Amino acid sequence: MPTSPPRPGPDRARLATKLREIRAATGLSGNQFAKTLGWPQSRVSKIETAAQFPTGDDVTRWLAAAGADEEEHIVTELLKRARVETVSLREEFRKPGGSAANQRSVLELEQQATRVAMFQPALLPGLVQTPGFMRKLLALPSGPAHTGGASDIDIEHMVAVRIERQAQLYEPGKILPLVIGEAALWIRIGDLETQLGQLDRLHSLAGLRTVDLRIVPFGTVMPIAPLHGFRIFDADFVVVETFTDDHLIMDPDEIALYEHMFSRLQAEAVGGDEAARLIQSVSRRLADES
Structure with a gap:
């Protein structure tokens, strides 16, 4: 049975919110965006709700799929802060x-x-x-x-x-x-x-x-x-x-x-x-x- 870490801290919540905003700006639903990435829809949902922590590679692919390379610096900084709570x-x-x-x-x-x-x-x-x-x-x-x-x-x-x-x-x-x-x-x-x-x-x-x-x-x-x-x-x-x-x-x-x-x-x-x-x-x- 997977373990659920304590309620997401502010840095992890901010990272999840930012990734959700980037996906929403594409006009794609979570399911559509997941298909673009070749992921299960549940994985996108978990990342956007901070239930699953994304890897650096996940974030790179997310930005590429959304055409949001200009957001890389902000998202990378959020990822760095959220890695350890x-x-x-x-x-x-x-x-x-x-x-x-x-x-x-x-x-x-x-x-x-x-x-x-x-x-x-x-x-x-x-x-x-x-x-x-x-x-x-x-x-x-x-x-x-x-x-x-x-x-x-x-x-x-x-x-x-x-x-x-x-x-x-x-x-x-x-x-x-x-x-x-x-x-x-x-x-x-x-x-x-x-x-x-x-x-x-x-x-x-x-x-x-x-x-x-x-x-x-x-x-x-x-x-x-x-x-x-x-x-x-x-x-x-x-x-x-x-x-x-x-x-x-x-x-x-x-x-x-x-x-x-x-x-x-x-x-x-x-x-x-x-x-x-x-x-x-x-x-x-x-x-x-x-």
């Missing part, structure tokens, strides 16, 4: 429902998707975190209390929704490939007990059919620059999270690049029994060093 977490937290509502919107996107591929070089994703780990993580200066003004009650609501999200780990037909760097096993969030409990939890998830857990060991050459983590939703869009914002990438060419990077990470990472042994090894060494 930024969602301010501070602004989201101020809306009704606050941070918990933001987590529920994440849950809805995950539920719509058949496949959510995740990469984190140094932090375990929310879908596999224990409640104790979540609370310690959210209480850090990088968490919503400091970056978004969330209260203690807000954070507890966030934890509750995050736990609810984890039901997807057991849904038949769900595909949740996950690649983490070994650093994610070692980096302490909270006390040793919290970290060891988190590693136990991760070890128990390694055998789930829905979760393809793989780890890039320290001794393995990292196949990409581990600048940040990302999530790919059904190859429809990518989410890159920072301390204060979520960046939604909807350009098909850029999504294909993230898919390529994820496949390279999977190829270099260890999974199955080898991943389980690595988790146990780190857990023992952490306990021995305490």
